[in-house]
Amino acid sequence: MSATISPLRSLEVLSQHEVNRLRDTSKAGLHDLLRRCSLAVLSSGSMTDDSLVLMETYHDFDIEVIQQDRGIRLKVTNAPAEAFVDGKMIRGIREHLSSVLRDIIYVYNEIQHHQRFDLTTGEGTTNAVFHILRKAGTLKPGRDPGIVVCWGGHSITREEYDYTKDVGYHLGLRELDICTGCGPGAMKGPMKGANLAHAKQRIGDGRYLGISEPGIIAAEAPNPLVNELVVMPDIEKRLEAFVRLGHGIVVFPGGVGTAEEILYLLGILLHPDNHDMKLPVIFTGPANSAEYFQRIDEFLVYTLGEAVRSKYRIIVDDPVEVARTMRQGIDSVTEFRRAHQDAFHFNWRLTVARDFQDTFEPTHTAMAGLALHRNQPVHELAANLRRAFSGIVAGNVKEHGLRAIEAHGPFQLHAESELMRRLDELLGSFVAQGRMKLPGQEYVPCYRLV
Incomplete structure (x- = not known):
């Protein structure tokens, strides 16, 4: 199945730089990470625990972040059909997909590439864990x-x-x-x-x-x-x-x-x-x-x-x-x-x-x-x-x-x-x-x- 959706309970606005990073298919880009995590979410209920088999089964699956004036949209192509009902993505899966996007963006921008988090120290690492959970609304x-x-x-x-x-x-x-x-x-x-x-x-x-x-x-x-x-x-x-x-x-x-x-x-x-x-x-x-x-x-x-x-x-x-x-x-x-x-x-x-x-x-x-x-x-x-x-x-x-x-x-x-x-x-x-x-x-x- 293919569809274009809006994120739920998550990021609704991204900068052009963030969108470009999510589209970047180079080793330094975030596209591969987004694609792998998104496919896993869309395959909820799959009877395999082998990530290589999953990627090979849906080798033509892709996800693209589209920047629009009113916010972002997610375009998924050749996704597992089980993630949809009558052509519409199941709401829970849509929420999970949005959570994946939120956490990938937040960790990359605010944790891994921000000087306030020193991940080489115990205090810095615990602080990072706290902020990721707080951003997700878990605390x-x-x-x-x-x-x-x-x-x-x-x-x-x-x-x-x-x-x-x-x-x-x-x-x-x-x-x-x-x-x-x-x-x-x-x-x-x-x-x-x-x-x-x-x-x-x-x-x-x-x-x-x-x-x-x-x-x-x-x-x-x-x-x-x-x-x-x-x-x-x-x-x-x-x-x-x-x-x-x-x-x-x-x-x-x-x-x-x-x-x-x-x-x-x-x-x-x-x-x-x-x-x-x-x-x-x-x-x-x-x-x-x-x-x-x-x-x-x-x-x-x-x-x-x-x-x-x-x-x-x-x-x-x-x-x-x-x-x-x-x-x-x-x-x-x-x-x-x-x-x-x-x-x-x-x-x-x-x-x-x-x-x-x-x-x-x-x-x-x-x-x-x-x-x-x-x-x-x-x-x-x-x-x-x-x-x-x-x-x-x-x-x-x-x-x-x-x-x-x-x-x-x-x-x-x-x-x-x-x-x-x-x-x-x-x-x-x-x-x-x-x-x-x-x-x-x-x-x-x-x-x-x-």
């Missing part, structure tokens, strides 16, 4: 804490998906909002459950936040329930946005992407500066997911020490208990922040070390050079393990990672022998349980343990 100071960040895989079983809906439903009944990576599976289920519960509670302004980034959005296109979409510039700022926005975190079964998120979170919470931080964390899934969390727990304890168990609670097959525990935890967060006069809408108190902020480019050299040994502070080991899992995610689903594997073969990871054995068992269990790709897709490992 709402007038609301009490109530955002539950839900992490988990996009490749999960039907039983696991139904369980995420049940948890979301009971969270919604307790007037809690949902924030996820915005894709399918464990990112969609909690939103769907909360949406029904909010309707029962007559909550008309329920929030279903989706936070993505350009490298992952094609594999995890925004699901239709997302009513606030933010596209962060990279995975590190995406992860920081989750932990700064969220008042509690629920982790469902997943694969390496979920393991990356867990290591990021626990590495931050284990930092000495965060010893008194109030942030409830629950690992949960149906009864047949118990082994998944047992393996995760064993790996975490071996790599990060017994003290890591104090940072999370595992609740199996009990959505009501998950929701009750999370509601109580968020009430404690509210009291803590009120006592310390902290903001409800953004966790400024949290210390995020530079190891968790520096952008990691998963090249073959960078992956081979990761320090995967226990002779270092636990939060530094967590940061390096997080980078390893991030590289595997890139090799599984991100366009640049897929191309690197295609050209140079699997990434090589070097680790001390026992840690390597534990890592091999964990990754092997993900493969055996079908958590590396969408159901029905064959998984070819993008890594090799050396």
Whole structure:
């Protein structure tokens, strides 16, 4: 399908310079970024998590920004037909497309090319994350804490998906909002459950936040329930946005992407500066997911020490208990922040070390050079393990990672022998349980343990 539309709830006026940057197809231009992110949004519901396949399937897709005296228009050509009904673009998809345009323009103009943001410092990076979220309208100071960040895989079983809906439903009944990576599976289920519960509670302004980034959005296109979409510039700022926005975190079964998120979170919470931080964390899934969390727990304890168990609670097959525990935890967060006069809408108190902020480019050299040994502070080991899992995610689903594997073969990871054995068992269990790709897709490992 082809159409020309006006942006919704987003930028309505651009300068000629901004329009030219969005049209520029050179390496320095923004057209390729806009095209890739826009195609992902228009392909919402697609049964592929391979960005190369998506781009090849719609190789003739294009999007152009047209400058007019009364504002801008977006011209899409050869877009997926599923994004339209009777020739008109679905309103939710149109909103998401507008959010993509807003964030690309804002990050390029005001973050990456503005001297007030020093992205080489922790303060500058956190400030950038704050301003991107504020520009998107995500920060709402007038609301009490109530955002539950839900992490988990996009490749999960039907039983696991139904369980995420049940948890979301009971969270919604307790007037809690949902924030996820915005894709399918464990990112969609909690939103769907909360949406029904909010309707029962007559909550008309329920929030279903989706936070993505350009490298992952094609594999995890925004699901239709997302009513606030933010596209962060990279995975590190995406992860920081989750932990700064969220008042509690629920982790469902997943694969390496979920393991990356867990290591990021626990590495931050284990930092000495965060010893008194109030942030409830629950690992949960149906009864047949118990082994998944047992393996995760064993790996975490071996790599990060017994003290890591104090940072999370595992609740199996009990959505009501998950929701009750999370509601109580968020009430404690509210009291803590009120006592310390902290903001409800953004966790400024949290210390995020530079190891968790520096952008990691998963090249073959960078992956081979990761320090995967226990002779270092636990939060530094967590940061390096997080980078390893991030590289595997890139090799599984991100366009640049897929191309690197295609050209140079699997990434090589070097680790001390026992840690390597534990890592091999964990990754092997993900493969055996079908958590590396969408159901029905064959998984070819993008890594090799050396």
